[in-house]
Amino acid sequence: MNSALVVAVATSAAACSAALVWYNLRASATKLAKDDLKALAKIEREGRVRLQIALGAAQDRIKLLEAASSSTSLDTIPLVTFPTIGVISSPYSTRNGTPRQPSLVDSSLAKLVLHKNIPHTTLVSLAEFSHAWVLFHFHQNTNVHKNKIKGTIKPPRLNGQSVGVLATRSPHRPAPLGLSLAKIVEVNVAKGYVLFQGLDLVHATPVVDIKPYVAFSDAPTHQFAPAWVGKEHAEADEPLKISQVVFASPEAQDSLRNAHNVCKSTRRRKTAIELYADFDQFTAFVKENLSLDMRSTRERADPKFDTYRVTLCDVMVHYKVVNTDGDGPEIHIVRGEVLTDEWQQPLNETTEVPDEETTEVDENTE
Known part of the structure; x- marks a missing residue:
């Protein structure tokens, strides 16, 4: 069934692209046709992104099944599954506009709402810490359908220069996990949520875990980094x-x-x-x-x-x-x-953060 979904999604994407190419050749001569092409291109791109997200989710499930049924060898890339502890309620409705790093927007507030199967008592004593690490899944990546892992990317602050993806915090990485440090504003054990300041997560991001920030071990005495990621670069x-x-x-x-x-x-x-x-x-x-x-x-x-x-x-x-x-x-x-349906950007299947008192999250949608 999953294989059929992959084939159907790939066929649909190919058909959309073929239709766009045919229309381009037939009607590119007039201004009206060019306007129509822009509208068609927008529809095709949004449809393609939705298909890529759906295809990626389907392929993740297929790979898990294949890994479970195949023999273990050194050539096999092991796949690991994790439950999530909750989802983020964030002001960033889409990927576009979400800060590239945490703490860049001090006025950014985000609420982690625990799933109902996670005891609220897991938050006891967390308020004694000022900051926490948030481990999360890049659930809206559109490159997961590609078999080849891309080794280098071009960070915006380098103006076109390439570096290895593991030397960056890009979401498009071999394992789509992110780690952000955020300030703890409020811990509500009774209702099962944590309010953070400075998070860089899109709305409805699945959170795998949070860990308190401990200065004596998390802040190394001797550290260095390239100038393009440092404060001195930002001020110059x-x-x-x-x-x-x-x-x-x-x-x-x-x-x-x-x-x-x-x-x-x-x-x-x-x-x-x-x-x-x-x-x-x-x-x-x-x-x-x-x-x-x-x-x-x-x-x-x-x-x-x-x-x-x-x-x-x-x-x-x-x-x-x-x-x-x-x-x-x-x-x-x-x-x-x-925001209207006309301008709605593609989202993943889980787009609504649950109300902590009345709604339960279906974790199988990830």
């Missing part, structure tokens, strides 16, 4: 530096306020909007995120878009990058609106 030749983030007009601020109010009243359980109930607090959070240049290396070098967007708590923020003669480009927020 920082390619991602933004000088300021402002509203393009009073109407832009009003539209963001309206979208925030709508999400508060209609989407509380589907997003982390409850973490930013105050509009001024939400605005500060939005601006702090936009102060990190989210564009790819290629887009920064050769911009192809006039307006960009990022989705936070299901509020879609549209903005422009304005180059100035000052200290880096500026970000101008042009409008905010509630």
